Amino acid sequence: MMNLLEILQKEFGEAVGEVHQNYGDDTAVVDSSRIVDILKFLKEFPECPFDLFLDLCGVDYLAQSASGGRFEVVYHLYSLPKKKRIRLRVKIAGEKPSIQSAVPVYPIADWFEREAYDLLGIRFEGHPNLKRLLMWEGFEGHPLRKDYPIDKRQPIPTLGNLL
């Protein structure tokens, strides 16, 4: 089988940027506009179908705000038949980052995307129910952003009177 990253580069051309295999992890930085196509391609890739959606998380690269790529969404996929892993990284620009939701391709992305939205404020367009997962409704800001102070406190909503 050809190198998976080369296949991706051949299939998606410009949309696949930097690739590396550091520490044996196949990694590709891909364009945010093509992410759903790429996920779909990998899920249905006949030679090595990536059927297991393992993880999705966001990363805040605050120092890269100026160059237009502050946030990154990282996908980890696994192929059960071929026992192979791949990591996709997508850079998203702007103070109000948004990206297409992976739920239509991998339904299990639902809660992972809600968590990334909750903790980092990344919007997933087309997500069926994009609301906070770990923090409560009414929480202000996104705690895993690098500019959110670790010692900041917010009032925890208390229960109302019962009588």
Place this chain on the structure above:
Amino acid sequence: MPLVQKELESETMTLNIGPSHPAMHGALRTQVELDGELIVRAASEIGYLHRCFEKHSEHSTYQQIIPYTDRLNYVSALMNNSGYCRAVEKLLNLEIPDRAVFIRVVMCELSRVMDHLVCIGTNLVDIGALTNFWFFFNVREKIYTAIEKVTGARLTYAYTRIGGLARDIYPDFASDIKAILKEVEQGVRDVVGLVANNRIFCDRTVDVGVVTKEQAVEWGFTGPCLRASGVAHDLRKAEPYYHYDEFDFDIPVAENGDTYDRTMVRIEEIYQSIKIIHQALGRLPQGPVMTDDARVALPPKKEVYGSIEGLMNHFKLIMHGILPPKGEVYSATEAANGELGFYIVSDGSMRPYRIKCRPPCFPLFAAYEKIIEGHMIADAVAIIGSLNIVAGELDR
């Protein structure tokens, strides 16, 4: 039309299960819409135990994170310890001494046994079989006592170090464990004898909460729940680490993916783990349990007091911590509940830039609301126990 034949007016009822409910295995909340006792719709909410593990990690040195990992899955904390340390060691390209590897295997498999004992024991209590709980928790207590003698703690061990282990096992450890494992086997046999063909247990679990092979993969299941649905996937075989490819053991797989199968797969895994522990104890090599790599290990006291390099090295490690190279790494281990993954982004400083923990029960609980739809309310309790949701790692 006579009154008795008239269709009675009825409406559905909303019920909160949790967040604080003895059958919910932690602070989890599921709201169900009931038609009689039948669940029409369900939705879950998590976050009650969220303690900002990831944010804390970004503000801690690599060593300081080890105690935090204890609190992820507190039922089998040693697995989180070694899973996390293995990720950092991968980032550092660091080989740990063989003795440390084998002790980690023994500890991880003991944790797997304990995790399964807790999972099955409490699940059986939920569906009305209390005796089994004592059979399991009695022997689990003995494992705890042996591990306490090694690590100094009963629940939150912080036993592994980046580069090896905090301390070696005590001389009689192997014989103690072998004696305890005999009792564990007896306990498991007793429980299997009580439940495997038990009419009540079978009625409560067979064909309850069925997850097909396709669903299990689509919902991101890993570990025993995936294997109960018929997918023979185990990272210990698929991507062998820690010499797992050299041990003789099988991956138990079931077919139906119901609550019964999930329980039985775990029971069989206990036997397999015991097999691995015996082999690992038999092959335990002599030698140090901590690497002497100066990037992670404190130099021996003699060098600290006797040479300038030793002193500087000690100072640097204490003041500046471990400094892995820039890069990103994902390391996964087969925890009791499935794939436990750590994604670490390092910017070359003493603190990780970002740590993402992929807890195995996160996808399991995400799918829970779909599994219980169409079931009776009492089945929802039987199902959640068989999925083994641990709120500590779910909410992080």
